[in-house]
Amino acid sequence: MADLDSQIPYWDAAAATKTFTHPLHLPWLGGINRHAAILDYGCGYGRTLQDLEHQGFDNLTGVDTSPGMIERARLLHPAMRFTVLDEPPLSPYPDAAFDMAVLFAVLTCIPTEEAQHRLITELHRVLKPGGTLYVSDFLLQNDERNRIRYDRCATHYDNYGVFETDDGAVFRHHPRSWFPTLLSDFEARGSRHITVNTMSGHESTGIQLLVRK
Template sequence: MTTSPETPTEGIPVSDLESQTAYLDAAATTKRFTHPLHTPWLDNVKRGAAILDYGCGYGRTLDALDQQGFDNLCGFDTSPGMIARARSLHPAMRFVVLDTLPALACPDASIDVVVLFAVVTCIPSDDAQLLLIGELHRVLKPGALLYLSDLLLRDDRRNRDRCARFAESYGTYGVFETGDGTVCGHHPSDWFTSLLAGFETIDTRRTTVTTMNGNTSTGLQFLARNPASRHQTPTH
């Protein structure tokens, strides 16, 4: 990314990143997010560290971070409905609507931790996912952390059938339409490894999550570090 420190990336229309904004607006007051925050991964992060939640939804994960004593928190989401609910639930926190993706109105190398929970699954295009990771790389300080949690591609009959059914339409296996009007993608673990190739993986863990539509799925979480330059020291 060639973004200047004070200006977000040149505009990429929301539609070009296949945003699920309309669906999320409709779901803002009814859906529940369940990806767990594994707090031991953040034990060594200073409580005043700048933490950014990309795809924050209604602020559930930021609330969990607040309860751990972190006090420099900001959430970004494409859905005005989700942001409205987040502001209502957590009026003391800062929430921002993203209207030009994947750009963040953050200076280069200004963030200590980015949280990215159940966001990749909502971006069907591989290229769009790579653009997002590039933008997160831009805003993270050298030595800073990226905490990703998402859904693994599963091999049960239900998931095989629906992935096969939509493979031709979307040009890839793993992207599918749900019955309530959104498009999701599940990925094998090696895709996440490729996606985070520019980071240093610190740890991974598997967990069980309940999807927005109430189905049980397998989640994969990555804790990764933005490589530090030779002359800079990590901030945690």
């Protein structure tokens, strides 16, 4: 994965200060066995895994490209399993190792389409047949601040929706039409729009998707 699609120095520097806010939609978890093997890819400091634990799930694994994020996760959640990814998007797990994978606000951190496809291919590999992928991410925003950012970066990154932040990161917001293409190897099970705060505190529109292998 190219440096642009991992940005490890940025995430290591941000590990102690950033707060993640994408919510779990509890009705989507109702039919999942509480002993199911769940992978949180791009787990950060383990916030979503903690939410899953609070719902009774007990077989939880988190992976992230950022050693700083994993260090924070291990301090906050010493009983959980966390691994730093050495060669993202590849993970150290065998085929069909997990019943479910969650991918919360990770695609926004991967600007290029090629890298996003590689990640989804890896998640497809480690999910069992019939396994569930739960995606939560950001849609294109319609406010002036974001439109200016998209326009400024569109030519340089050859992708409308990619933008640079004041603190040195490159992120991406997505048209809704992108997700069926990206997740074409999965069967759609659910979709919902959400309102969520970004790491900088701006209210934004997001999307959550539930798909099945």
